[in-house]
Amino acid sequence: MIRLKINGVEDEVAAATVGELLARRGIEANARFVAVAVNGTVVRRDDWGEAPLHPGDAVEIVRPLQGG
Amino acid sequence: MSSDPFIIAGTALSSRLFVGSARYPSQQVMLDAMAASEPCMVTMSIRRISLEGYAGSLVDLLGDRYRILPNTAGCVTARDAILTAELAREALGTNWIKLELIGDRDLLYPDVEQLVHAADELVRKGFVVLPYCNEDPVACQKLADVGCAAVMPLGSLIGSGRGIANPAAIELVCNRSPVPVVLDAGIGTASDAVLAMELGCDAVMVDTAIAKAHDPVKMAAAMKAAVAAGRSARLAGRIPKKSFAEPSSPQLGLIAT
Numbered sequence: 001m002i003r004l005k006i007n008g009v010e011d012e013v014a015a016a017t018v019g020e021l022l023a024r025r026g027i028e029a030n031a032r033f034v035a036v037a038v039n040g041t042v043v044r045r046d047d048w049g050e051a052p053l054h055p056g057d058a059v060e061i062v063r064p065l066q067g068g
Numbered sequence: 069m070s071s072d073p074f075i076i077a078g079t080a081l082s083s084r085l086f087v088g089s090a091r092y093p094s095q096q097v098m099l100d101a102m103a104a105s106e107p108c109m110v111t112m113s114i115r116r117i118s119l120e121g122y123a124g125s126l127v128d129l130l131g132d133r134y135r136i137l138p139n140t141a142g143c144v145t146a147r148d149a150i151l152t153a154e155l156a157r158e159a160l161g162t163n164w165i166k167l168e169l170i171g172d173r174d175l176l177y178p179d180v181e182q183l184v185h186a187a188d189e190l191v192r193k194g195f196v197v198l199p200y201c202n203e204d205p206v207a208c209q210k211l212a213d214v215g216c217a218a219v220m221p222l223g224s225l226i227g228s229g230r231g232i233a234n235p236a237a238i239e240l241v242c243n244r245s246p247v248p249v250v251l252d253a254g255i256g257t258a259s260d261a262v263l264a265m266e267l268g269c270d271a272v273m274v275d276t277a278i279a280k281a282h283d284p285v286k287m288a289a290a291m292k293a294a295v296a297a298g299r300s301a302r303l304a305g306r307i308p309k310k311s312f313a314e315p316s317s318p319q320l321g322l323i324a325t
Contacts, residue, residue, distance in 0.1 A: 007116040027117070033127045034117065035159035040147070042154045060116065062155050064127050066098075067113030067139050068088030068226070068275035 005058040019049040021059065033063050072303065074108070074270060076248055077164075077196045077217040081108035084265070085295045086137065086250060087288075088275025089126060097284050102134065105278065105288035108271070110134040111166055113141050114156045127160065137198070139166040144179070146186035153190055165190060166220065167199040176226040176253075180207045184214060191215035200252050203237040205244050212247045219245060220273060223264065224254030227276045231260040235267055242268030258287075258294035265298025266306065272298075 001012045004021070015021035018036055019029060027034060029048060036043045037060040043051045053059070074081045087107040092098035102110065110130055130136060138156035143149035146169065153165040167187055171179030178201050187197045196217045201207055203221040211219050221241050224230035231254055232238055242249050251264035252273040261272045274291050281287035 025117075033159045035114075035155040037151060037155055040151055042151075042158050044158065060151075060155070062114050062152075063117050063159055064112040064136070064138060064156070065115045066088075066090040066092075066126060067111050067141055068090045 002053060002055045002057075004053060004056070007059070007061055013053075015053055017049060017053060018043050018047075018051040018059070021053060022048060022061070025061070027061070034061065035063070036061050072299070074248070076198070081135070081271075082106070083108040083292070083295070084271040084299060085261075085292060086111065086252075086271060086273035087278060087291075088273070089130065091276055091279040092284060093279075095126075095129070098279070099129065101278055101284045101288035102130075104285050105274075105292045107134060109137040111137045111139050111273070111275070112160075114138055114152050114159065131160075135164075136160055136162065137164055137166050138162065139168055139200075141168045142170065143168060144170050144173075146182045146189070149182075149186045150189055150193075153195055154193070157195070163194055164196040165198065167197050167216075169199075178202055178207075178222070180204070180210075183207075184210050187211055187216050188214040198250065203234055203241055205237070205240045208241050208245055208249075212245060216247060218248040218250055218270075220250045220252035222253040223251050223260065226253045228254055229256030229277060230254050231256050232263055232267070235263065238264065238269065239267045242270075255291075258290040261291055261294035262298035262301070265295055266301050268302060271295070 001014050003012055038057050074084050083106050085107045086109040088111045140149040140152040149169050157163055169179045169183045171177050183199055187199050190197050198218045199211050199216050200220045208219040223232040248270040250271040250273055251269040255274045255277045264272050272295055278284050278287045
């Protein structure tokens with residue numbers, strides 16, 4: 001288990017990579033229109049499976065919503 | 069090919085109306101309104117995934133029909149706006165971004181200093197940047213100078229429906245801007261959109277005025293007609309304003325009793 005800040009909320013998660021974290025959150029690797037950043041840097045979709053997570057990392061998981 | 073093409077960054081756009089996708093009473097009303105307004109672009113926000121609204125698959129619904137323009141709405145720092153743009157590019161596969169950098173949460177007024185900085189950096193990163201900005205010719209020039217593909221000056225405060233508060237300033241921006249001008253924010257009804265186009269704007273962005281109208285679909289159609297009418301009037305060239313009356317009917321042959 002590592003402690004992460006996920007979308008602004010601290011949480012303990014058993015995930016070693018971005019891909020594992022997304023899977024635990026119910027987001028599949030082929031989920032459309034989802035984007036992820038770790039510590040202010042975008043992690044490209046192709047790299048989700050390999051991108052490592054470290055204790056204290058700040059992860060942003062976003063998608064488009066209605067807007068003006 | 070249209071005889072009056074509207075081009076941003078080398079891309080010919082299908083109309084001169086941008087619309088938002090927020091604040092509609094329902095998804096179906098939004099889709100019907102967009103079918104009626106025929107926008108060249110539909111704006112969307114980028115938000116954390118836990119904040120799920122009704123728009124569960126909004127991009128699936130809109131993406132095939134309309135060009136999606138993601139925004140950085142709500143960002144108050146250049147750093148967050150830049151990251152939001154990068155996330156939008158990853159999520160939507162577009163390098164176009166409507167750059168919003170807010171300096172006052174109550175007024176939603178742009179923070180010009182940070183806006184120019186963020187625009188400069190995003191252009192360097194390969195983005196096509198359309199900044200929401202003040203109706204200030206100098207600010208607009210600075211944004212064009214750093215490579216923005218268009219400028220989006222505000223007519224009045226976002227969502228206020230107060231129309232174009234300073235038409236003379238918008239006209240100055242239009243006359244001097246080296247890039248297309250898209251009037252953004254403040255449109256309340258169709259005549260505001262007509263005025264924007266008559267003043268020389270290349271396009272108009274509308275969200276609340278359509279979404280919150282009593283009949284959004286009817287207002288959407290009105291906005292489409294307004295943009296077309298205003299553009300035609302601009303191209304036709306209005307008569308100069310005069311201080312005195314000038315009779316329309318002939319002065320000769322008038323009876324006198």
